[in-house]
Amino acid sequence: MIKKIHILFVLVFLMGVSGFAQEKLITKANEKYDEYSFSPAIDIYKKVLDRGYVSADLLKKLGNSYYYNADYEDAANTYKRLVDEYPDETGPEYYFRYAQTLKTLEDYETSKVIMAKFLEVTSDDVRANTYKSEEDYLNDIKKNSGRYNVLPFQYNSPYSEFAPSFYKKGLIFSSDRDTGNFARYRHTWNSKDFLDLYKVNADSASNGFVTKLGDQLNTRLHESTSVVTKDGQTLYFTRNNYKEGKYVKDGNGIIRLKIFKAVMSEEGLWSNIEELPFNSDDYSIAHPTLSADEKTLYFASDMPGSFGESDIFKVAINEDGSYGTPENLGDVINTEARETFPFVTSKDILYFSSDGHPGLGGLDIFATKIDDGRFDGTVMNVGEPVNGRMDDFTFIFDEDTREGYFASNRSEGQGADDIYAFLETKPLLIDCEQAVSGVVRDKISNEPLVGASVKVIDENNEEIMSAITDAEGKYNLTVDCTQGNFVRAMTEGYIPSEEYLGKSDGAPKTIDFFLERSSISAGFGDDLAKLLQLSTIYFDFDKYNIRKDSEIEVEKVIAAMEKYSSLRIKVNSHTDSRGKDSYNLWLSQKRAEATVNYMISKGIAKERLEGEGFGETKLINKCANGVKCSDKDHELNRRSEFIILE
Known part of the structure; x- marks a missing residue:
């Protein structure tokens, strides 16, 4: 009996030791996860799973670790297990990410089912409000697809190249080619791999000559996304939190990102490097770009007030070089997921990457029109082949040449990330x-x-x-x-x-x-000339032939009579007061007859026409006998009217 108790005690003790060991491993993995060090976190979580320990929290963090490392197949498998085994503990965010990973695997049918579940469990999510249906958004993407000719960037390496920006006649870009490490920095905003800034002329004359942008810029930590002013004198770029040669961690042990500014010295070197005043040790500010007038700086951040994991903000650059207060671009642009890598064109089109707006999988590139400083317009997916099932990001575009660049981790690339050149062959409908x-x-x-x-x-x-x-x-x-x-x-x-x-x-x-007039049958006695807004039909002094300029107006009456076959009119002709009354009466009758005969010659039946001359008996102004008037005033009385009889 004592032996059995002893054995039982040993088993319990060993189970306790084993459980303690698992907890210790999980604690270590969680520490790595919280530091955004996803690769070592994955190794530990897998080891714990292999020993038979599983929980909803472990699956969530393992799935996220795969997701942020762009290992979408393993992420999908992990999220599937979470959804199947712990449905009551699976929140909306994990349904959304699961659906996203399925898109990268081109499993759109299952993604549709999971997105339906996401919509079911949330109602106030920006992504739920913008999502229509799988078919609708795929049709929208299809409409914008096929507008780009895409080619690999000739200066890619087996390592990682991304974040191109225009610089003089070439580009600045970020790479870890000198370290041989595959950086995951753009996902985690904290990685142990080193990225530096490089420059290259994007023409044949450079012959592939790539150089570092400058030792004064590149440190032993990350330098990444950049933008240079049009005069080439000021550079904004992203760097890890770095002061006096040492990196700085926040309260959770995370090295955050900051935007720094450098100016070009007379010797042609980047100097006076300083961080922007709205940076923080507690959150990241990264990925700068400038408005066309260079009075606004756009960037990505997870600062307080963000909707999701990272949002796009803007800040005014004042004339004295100071800065305004950062402003979130709002929930039309930003979602509960990732919006990052902004770029603004000369025509105020904002391009950015997101995995919160409906896309093809991973990060996709989107565009929206900035309208008088507002960000409430339509957000459009730029379509294939720029976007695909993997991550597509750091898009830049020259609207004059229609040429640009972007980066992607698609499988056909040379390295972890590659830069691609493109030519836009058809404008995006949003612009x-x-x-x-x-x-x-x-x-x-x-x-x-x-x-x-x-x-x-x-x-x-x-x-x-x-x-x-x-x-x-x-x-x-x-x-x-x-x-x-x-x-x-x-x-x-x-x-x-x-x-x-x-x-x-x-x-x-x-x-x-x-x-067309709503009705031409205005009634007996109405003047068709007024209904048709005709110019007055005038006659020369002491003449009854129709003037050339008046023929045009008579032709309009003829057109009306041709259209309305039942229309009958009477032509009333008038003279001015000069000359004898009897002569004027004769002259006006001749003018009426001349007008009628002209219309008959053009095909109008004579039964539909009458004509009468009134001489000077119906003057339209004061120019009667004995009154002194100008020739222009007298001319107003020499006219014809077209009175409707039927």
Whole structure:
């Protein structure tokens, strides 16, 4: 009996020792995980799993470690086990990451199922609000795909190259080629591998000659993403928290990232290196880029007030060189996941990488238009082949040459990360403003309609903008050609007319509108000339033949009578007061007959026409017998009217 108790005690003791050992390993792994040292954390978590110990927390951290190291296949397998074995302890974030990893494996059907679960367990998540359906977002991505010709960057190595930025006639980029280490820094924001800044001329003359940007910039820690001002005199770049030759850790033992500034000395060296004043030892600020006017600095950070793991911020650069207060770009851009690596073009298009917006897997590159300092426009996935199932990031683009660069860890690359060059062959629809102009005219008279409204109506039947035609009936509008729009012309007394404009590449469009009157049967006695807005039909002094300039106006009346076959009119002709009354009465009758005969000669049946001369009996001004008037005032009375009889 004593022997059995002794054996039992030994077994219990050994189990306790074993359990203590597992806990010790897990504690060590968690420490590595908390330091963002995911590779050693993975090794320890796997060892614990192999010994039969498993928990929801262990699977979460192991899955995340794979995820942040871009090992998406192992991440998917780990998240699957978490979802299957611990559904009650699987939060929304793990469903989302599981779905993301499945996309990188091109398992879109399973990803669709997991995303449905993600939507089910969350309602206030930015990603849930922007997500439509697997089919919808894949269709949207497909529409933007096929616009780039992509080629490998000729200066890649078997190591890691990423973070290209324009510099003089070439590029600055980040690489660990001198250390031989594969850096995972862009994911963890804290890694033990060393990245340095390099420069190269991106032309054939350089013959592959890559050099470090300068010993004064590169340290024994990380130097990465950079941007240089247009004059080449100021450099902003990312570096680990580094002071007086030593790295600095936060309260959790993490070496954070900071943005530093350097200026070019007269000797051509980068000097006066200093960190920006809004950096912190407690959170990371990284990946700088400048606005086109260089008055705003954009960057990524996990500072307080962030929506997710990293958000994109902006800060004003004041004229005296000081800085404003950093501002979060808001929840249209930023999600609960990762938004990082911003780049702003000369036309205020913001490109950035994200795994929070719907994509093809991993980090994808997205674009949005900055509209008068607002960041509430459509966020568009730039599509394949720039984006793929792995991570795509550090996108830069020259809108004049349509050339650019980005980095990716896709499998066909030489190293862990590779830079790729591209040529944009078709503009992204988000950068699409289409000039629309034209003239609004009367369909019968061809006269321009002054003061007509031309409205842009979207596909939801909401008015987007409008314009009013000028004295020549002309209008000008600028529409968003990333969506379909109706352009509608309308004015009082006319039937509105509209034309649909679908999505386009932004080429200017001319749309002339010819509006029909809502009714021409205005009633017996009305003057058709007024309804058609005709110019007055004038006659020369003491003449009854129709002047050339008046033929145009009579042709408009003829066009109306051809359109409305039941229309009958009476031509009333008038003279001025000069000359004898009897002669003027005869002359006006001749003018009426001349007008009627002209219309008959053009094909109008004589039964539909009458003519009568009134001489000087119906003057329209004070220019009666004995009153002194100018020739211009007298001319106003020498006219013809077209009175509707039926």
